[in-house]
Amino acid sequence: MTHPQSFSRRRILRYTLLSALALPAAALGGGAAVAGARGTGRTVPVDEVPPFDVQWSTDFANGWEGWLDTPWNDEPQGEVARPTVVDSPTGEGSSGRFHLAGGQQRNESQPDAAQDITEGQTLVVRFTDFLEEGFPVDTDDWQVVLQFKNEGTGSPPCEIKIGNGQYLLDGDSGGWHHEIGPAVTGQPVDIAVRITFSEDPAKSAIDAWYNGEQTLSGVFPEGAGTLYPGLSSYLKTGLYRSPGIQEAGTRHLTRLLIGTPAD
Numbered sequence: 001m002t003h004p005q006s007f008s009r010r011r012i013l014r015y016t017l018l019s020a021l022a023l024p025a026a027a028l029g030g031g032a033a034v035a036g037a038r039g040t041g042r043t044v045p046v047d048e049v050p051p052f053d054v055q056w057s058t059d060f061a062n063g064w065e066g067w068l069d070t071p072w073n074d075e076p077q078g079e080v081a082r083p084t085v086v087d088s089p090t091g092e093g094s095s096g097r098f099h100l101a102g103g104q105q106r107n108e109s110q111p112d113a114a115q116d117i118t119e120g121q122t123l124v125v126r127f128t129d130f131l132e133e134g135f136p137v138d139t140d141d142w143q144v145v146l147q148f149k150n151e152g153t154g155s156p157p158c159e160i161k162i163g164n165g166q167y168l169l170d171g172d173s174g175g176w177h178h179e180i181g182p183a184v185t186g187q188p189v190d191i192a193v194r195i196t197f198s199e200d201p202a203k204s205a206i207d208a209w210y211n212g213e214q215t216l217s218g219v220f221p222e223g224a225g226t227l228y229p230g231l232s233s234y235l236k237t238g239l240y241r242s243p244g245i246q247e248a249g250t251r252h253l254t255r256l257l258i259g260t261p262a263d
Helices: 017-020
Strands: 012-016 031-035 043-045 052-058 084-089 094-100 106-109 123-130 145-152 158-164 166-171 176-182 189-197 207-211 211-218 232-239 249-259
Touching: 012 031, 012 123, 031 211, 084 232, 094 106, 094 232, 106 189, 166 207, 176 211, 232 249
Parallel strands: none
Antiparallel strands: 012 052, 031 043, 052 249, 084 094, 094 249, 106 232, 123 189, 123 249, 145 158, 145 232, 158 166, 166 176, 189 207, 207 211
16 A cells, blocks of 8 residues: 555545446435436436535545555554455455454554544545455444544544444444444445534534435534544544454445535
C-alpha cells in the first residue's frame, strides 16, 4: 500500500446511487418499478440515502491507490497476512480482502481521507461489505469493521461493529449502541452513515441506512459524544476484534465512499 502524492480519484462530485455507485440490486434490498421504464422489465433498488458530495472513493479497480501505508494496523499479535485486492465474490469488479484466523486481532487499513475529524464536522460514509460464509456474525464479543478512532490509545468514541447478528453503531467502550441492520454472510450488504462529530452528545446527530433503507434517523449517543474531549479522530476499516474469537473471518470491502452532506 502506498501513499501517493496525489490521488487521481479524489474529487468532489454529486453522488446518487443509481447513477454513480450502480450497486447490484442484491446489495440494496427490495426493488421498485421505475416510472417511465414500462415494458423493459427492469427494476431499480430502493435507495433512501440522500445525495452527498463524495470527496474520496474506491472500488479497488486501482488496487490500494489512495490508501495509507500502515503496516502497524496488520501485525499487533504476530504474523498476519496483509489485506489484498482480489476479484470480488459478487462476480463484479474487485474487493479489498481482510482476513483473520481464529485468535488473531487486527487487520486494518486507512484511506487517505477522513484522517483529521474535528469538532462540528459532519461526514457521510458509505460502504459495501461481503462477509464470507463462516464469518462469526453472531459473536457476543467485540468485532469492529470500521472505526472513527481517537488520537492515542483506547476504544474509539464511534465505530461500526458486527455482533449478535447485527451491524451496530456504538462508542464509548460500548456505553451506547444502535442497531443498523442484520449482518449476513454470502451476499453484499450496503451500509451508509451520516454522523456529526462532537464531544457533546447533544450535538452528535447520527443517521444510518441499511441496503438503502433508513434505519436510524436523528439519534444521539447517550452519555458521550462522537468525539472525545479535546481529541480528533481518524477513519480506518478492516477487521479488529477480540482475540477470544476463535472462528476465522473474511470480510470483502467492495466499495467505500467518504463525503459530506450535499448543500
